[in-house]
Amino acid sequence: MRRAVALLLLSCAVLPARAGLFDDDVARKQIETLRTDHENRLQKLEASARGQIELANQIEALKQDIAKLRGQIEVLTNDLDQAQKRQRDFYVDLDTRLRKFETAAVAPDAAASAPAAPAADPANETHDYEAALNLVKAGKNKEAAAGFIAFTKAYPKSSFLPSANFWAASALYQQREVADAAKYYAKTAEGWPDDARAPDALLGLSNCQTELGDKKAARASLEKIVSRYPSSPAAQTAKQRLSKK
Missing domain, CATH: 1.25.40.10 (Tetratricopeptide repeat domain)
Incomplete structure (x- = not known):
């Protein structure tokens, strides 16, 4: 009888200790899970931040390229305008010279023949x-x-x-x-x-x-x-x- 009572008392003392160990393992696993989840989220945020920085850099580079292209277009447009002006001036000068020549050539013929109709x-x-x-x-x-x-x-x-x-x-x-x-x-x-x-x-x-x-x-x-x-x-x-x- 005494032996049975002793065993009962011993088992009652061991059960709380085992329960405590079980609770510690669960807590550790939960902490580890939370830590892993936190690290994963942090990595995703860092990756997203790097992506946004790269995107911002690309946008800035594109803006610079567009600015350069606009400058080149302005230069080419100005060159084209100047070329067209030079061509126009050349033709105007040529036209003036040709008109003088044509007027001088036509005048004698016009004087030599009477027009059939009012000129x-x-x-x-x-x-x-x-x-x-x-x-x-x-x-x-x-x-x-x-x-x-x-x-x-x-x-x-x-x-x-x-x-x-x-x-x-x-x-x-x-x-x-x-x-x-x-x-x-x-x-x-x-x-x-x-x-x-x-x-x-x-x-x-x-x-x-x-x-x-x-x-x-x-x-x-x-x-x-x-x-x-x-x-x-x-x-x-x-x-x-x-x-x-």
Whole structure:
């Protein structure tokens, strides 16, 4: 009996100790789980932060690239404007010289033959032509195109017609009215093939045909320049373009 009581007392003393050990193991596992979960979350946050920093760096790099491209575009745009101005000034100067030559050449013929019908007033004709040309010089392409087109209708027998048609085409092209520009370039090139502007008219026509998607016609126009006007500056440009096509 005494022995049974002793065993009972011993078992009662051991059970709380085992329960305490069990509780400690559970607590350790819970702490370890919490620590692991915390570390995983921390790693994810760090990875997210690094990703955001990299994204911010990429955005900043893109902003710098865009700023550089804008600067380059501004430079190229300015260069193009200057090139167009130089080309316009060249043609205006050429036009002035040609008009002087044409006026001197036409005057004796006009004096030798009596006109069959009343001729246009030369003063008005010159005034209207120069008024349209001044619009070209001022860069007012819309008004210049309208002025030269009106001139071709008002003075259908004028010695200025090659120039008027050429300038109408150039002004229309600057206005991005490509189809109409092509019509006047073609009229200049085919109507006055011996005129000094004919090679450049064909070159302008080729530009229009390219933009209109007619590559075959554009190439044919370039080939005409090379075959008809081999010594002209336009022919050199045409050869370069043909070598790339």
